[in-house]
Structures are given as C-alpha cells and as structure tokens.
Amino acid sequence: MSYVPQQAPVAARSPLAQHLTILVVDDEPEVRTIVSEFLEDFGYRVLQASGASDALRLLDSQEEVDLLITDIRMPGLSGIELADIAAARHRDLKIILISGYSVAQPVARRFLRKPFRMKDLQAAVIAELGQAA
Numbered sequence: 474m475s476y477v478p479q480q481a482p483v484a485a486r487s488p489l490a491q492h493l494t495i496l497v498v499d500d501e502p503e504v505r506t507i508v509s510e511f512l513e514d515f516g517y518r519v520l521q522a523s524g525a526s527d528a529l530r531l532l533d534s535q536e537e538v539d540l541l542i543t544d545i546r547m548p549g550l551s552g553i554e555l556a557d558i559a560a561a562r563h564r565d566l567k568i569i570l571i572s573g574y575s576v577a578q579p580v581a582r583r584f585l586r587k588p589f590r591m592k593d594l595q596a597a598v599i600a601e602l603g604q605a606a
Contacts, residue, residue, distance in 0.1 A: 490516030493602060494535065497521050498528040498543040498555065499571070504587070508542065511591050512598070525550035525558075532559055538566060540602055545572035556582060567601040 495517045499505040502523070509519045520538065522528035524547050532538055541559055543552035550558075556568045573587035583597055 493539045494518045494520065494537060495540045495542060495598070496528060496531055496535075496538045498523075498525065498541065498547070498552065500524055500544065500547045504544070508594065511594065515595065515598075517598075524548060525552070525555040528555055529558065529562075532563060532566075538563070540567045540569065540598065542569045542571060542598075545570050546574055569597050569601055 495512050497505055497509045497512070497519060498521075499508070500523055505521050505523070509521050512519045520531050520535065522531055525543075526549060528541070528543065532541070541556065543555050545552040547555075552570055552572070556570060559566055560568060569583045569585060571585045571587055571589070583601055585593060585597055
C-alpha cells in the first residue's frame with residue numbers, strides 16, 4: 474500500500490536551510506523521492522536511503538546530518554529501531570517518524586501520518602530544527 478504525501482505549493486526557500494542536511498529514509502521510492510524533492514526545493518541538502526542499514530551507513534559516513542525523517546514500517550530494522558540507534562550514535566540528531574499505519578504505542582518523537590500535506594511536513598521540519606518560519 475503506497476501512501477504518497479499530498480503536494481502543496483512550495484514555500485519560499487529558507488535562508489537557514491542551505492546549511493542543513495536531512496536524511497530521508499523510506500522503502501517506497503515514490504514517497505522518498507517526493508519528500509526529498511520538496512525538501513530540496515525548500516533549500517535543504519537531502520540524502521536518501523531505502524532502508525535502515527543504508528541510512529546508518531550514510532549517517533556514519535557524513536560529516537553531519539541534522540535531521541532524520543524515517544518511515545516506521547520497513548523491511549529489516551523498523552524506523553523506530555533506526556531512530557533509536559541513530560540517536561544513540563549521533564546525540565544532536567533530530568528525528569521525525571512517518572507512517573501510513575496506526576502506531577500501537579505512543580512514540581516519543583515527532584510523528585506524521587501518511588498521507589500528509591507538504592505544509593505539515595514543512596512545519597514539522599521547521600519545529601524540529603528550531604528554525605524561524
């Protein structure tokens with residue numbers, strides 16, 4: 474089942490965004506691409522991974538990733554497991570979880586349910602990174 478975020482007009486680029494890197498992790502290429510393109514249009518540097526193991530390799534090989542946006546349900550490690558490992562290795566990493574499924578237990582991180590509107594993604598990213606809109 475594919476949950477593609479709902480497109481919205483792209484907001485103006487954030488001057489602070491050009492200095493920030495976001496890693497988008499989703500096993501659905503269409504979702505990963507749409508989210509990444511939106512964030513790039515907003516001015517962020519975006520890295521992509523199709524699963525947790527690729528994401529961990531990217532996180533460990535990059536100078537700095539500021540924000541991890543990950544799907545919860547993926548083959549192998551879940552997004553929650555990925556978030557826990559990534560947070561333990563990279564203490565300043567901000568994390569947003571996304572899923573098209575109901576979450577059985579409350580999550581201790583920012584969460585967006587698919588399909589989400591791009592303005593909701595933008596608001597979550599800005600809030601998580603502590604940027605002025």
